Amino acid sequence: MKNIYFTVGPSQTYPSVEKYTLKALKEEVFSMNHRGKKFEEIFLHTQNNLKKLLLIPEDYYIFLISSGTESMERIMENCVEKSSIHVINGKFAERFYKTALELGKDAQKYEATGVFFAENLRMKAPELIAFTQNDTSTGMSIPMKEIKDTAKKFPKSLIALDTVSSMPYVDIDYKYVDCVFFSVQKGFGLPAGLGVLIISPRALEKAKRLQKKNLSIGSYHSFTSLFSSALKHQTPDTPNVFGIYLLNNVLKDFLKIGIKKIRQDTELKAKLLYEFLDKSKRFKPLIEDKSFRSNTTLVVNVKDSSKKLVKNLAKKGFILGSGYGERKDEDIRIANFPAHKLSDVKRLVELLREED
Numbered sequence: 388m389k390n391i392y393f394t395v396g397p398s399q400t401y402p403s404v405e406k407y408t409l410k411a412l413k414e415e416v417f418s419m420n421h422r423g424k425k426f427e428e429i430f431l432h433t434q435n436n437l438k439k440l441l442l443i444p445e446d447y448y449i450f451l452i453s454s455g456t457e458s459m460e461r462i463m464e465n466c467v468e469k470s471s472i473h474v475i476n477g478k479f480a481e482r483f484y485k486t487a488l489e490l491g492k493d494a495q496k497y498e499a500t501g502v503f504f505a506e507n508l509r510m511k512a513p514e515l516i517a518f519t520q521n522d523t524s525t526g527m528s529i530p531m532k533e534i535k536d537t538a539k540k541f542p543k544s545l546i547a548l549d550t551v552s553s554m555p556y557v558d559i560d561y562k563y564v565d566c567v568f569f570s571v572q573k574g575f576g577l578p579a580g581l582g583v584l585i586i587s588p589r590a591l592e593k594a595k596r597l598q599k600k601n602l603s604i605g606s607y608h609s610f611t612s613l614f615s616s617a618l619k620h621q622t623p624d625t626p627n628v629f630g631i632y633l634l635n636n637v638l639k640d641f642l643k644i645g646i647k648k649i650r651q652d653t654e655l656k657a658k659l660l661y662e663f664l665d666k667s668k669r670f671k672p673l674i675e676d677k678s679f680r681s682n683t684t685l686v687v688n689v690k691d692s693s694k695k696l697v698k699n700l701a702k703k704g705f706i707l708g709s710g711y712g713e714r715k716d717e718d719i720r721i722a723n724f725p726a727h728k729l730s731d732v733k734r735l736v737e738l739l740r741e742e743d
């Protein structure tokens with residue numbers, strides 16, 4: 388019996404990944420020279436397909452790095468000399484904030500309690516405002532409207548968005564944001580080890596300004612270093628060529644389906660799950676306010692303990708995520724990515740119903 392992974396990342400692999408893995412071996416991708424023409428083509432196609440699928444503006448830059456966590460560090464190094472504000476909606480937002488502190492920035496926290504943010508942000512405009520658009524530890528998602536309103540209130544601040552567990556579902560209005568990042572082991576159903584960082588011209592300018600002032604913006608993965616390599620359709624280091632190859636192929640699949648359909652399917656599956664959960668006696672979504680609930684990573688409190696439930700479902704081939712950190716045995720986490728079929732979500736709801 389094959390397991391179905393509803394874990395939030397790594398998660399279920401996208402169905403065509405098996406085929407593309409065999410194809411990669413046949414095409415000798417693992418031995419491919421990362422300074423050669425073939426790689427440059429893959430790099431260029433991946434960039435173009437990302438822009439097409441996610442509707443990224445033509446003048447934005449796309450960098451290929453190692454992980455979501457790496458993006459946090461790169462953004463803090465390249466966009467902030469002194470001050471940042473971090474909207475806190477869970478542990479991943481805390482990680483972003485901690486990264487800023489560890490790099491010696493004057494970072495401040497703003498607790499997102501589910502009420503309107505921009506109105507309440509009364510601090511002086513910081514250089515950067517960081518949002519975790521979808522925090523995977525709490526299942527709290529921040530609507531684009533909140534992000535837009537914040538950007539309008541602080542037009543001089545750069546806006547950074549962690550979309551690691553909401554891409555490709557989340558619909559971003561790029562003109563209000565400067566750094567958007569994700570990694571591929573979540574919503575793209577790929578093996579881990581590749582991060583995508585999208586930045587605005589304004590963010591690149593900021594990095595250049597800091598560099599001119601002789602401040603450190605990091606080394607091989609600084610924005611300016613990534614930018615000069617990207618001009619040649621390359622990366623400064625030897626990248627995860629196989630990961631990029633897989634991403635490019637899965638992007639082509641997603642483009643065939645269309646982003647609209649991917650978003651509709653995600654909402655339909657999320658609705659099925661939430662409808663059941665809201666009526667259940669044993670389960671309760673951690674986020675009560677529906678406008679802040681994640682459609683891609685559902686975090687659900689289990690009245691007694693989640694431990695036995697996770698075990699029982701695993702015996703049936705349904706692998707759920709446990710709660711995050713100290714909430715390990717209190718919650719379950721359910722991913723709802725493009726790799727999760729409607730029929731599997733329906734079966735999952737039935738299995739949960741039996742446990743209710």
Ligand SMILES: *Cc1c(COP(=O)(O)O)cnc(C)c1O
Nearest residue numbers: 454455456479521523551552570
């Ligand atoms: C998983 C995750 C990260 C970390 O991404 P890595 O690729 O594992 O470094 C960051 N933010 C969020 C919201 C995540 O879900």
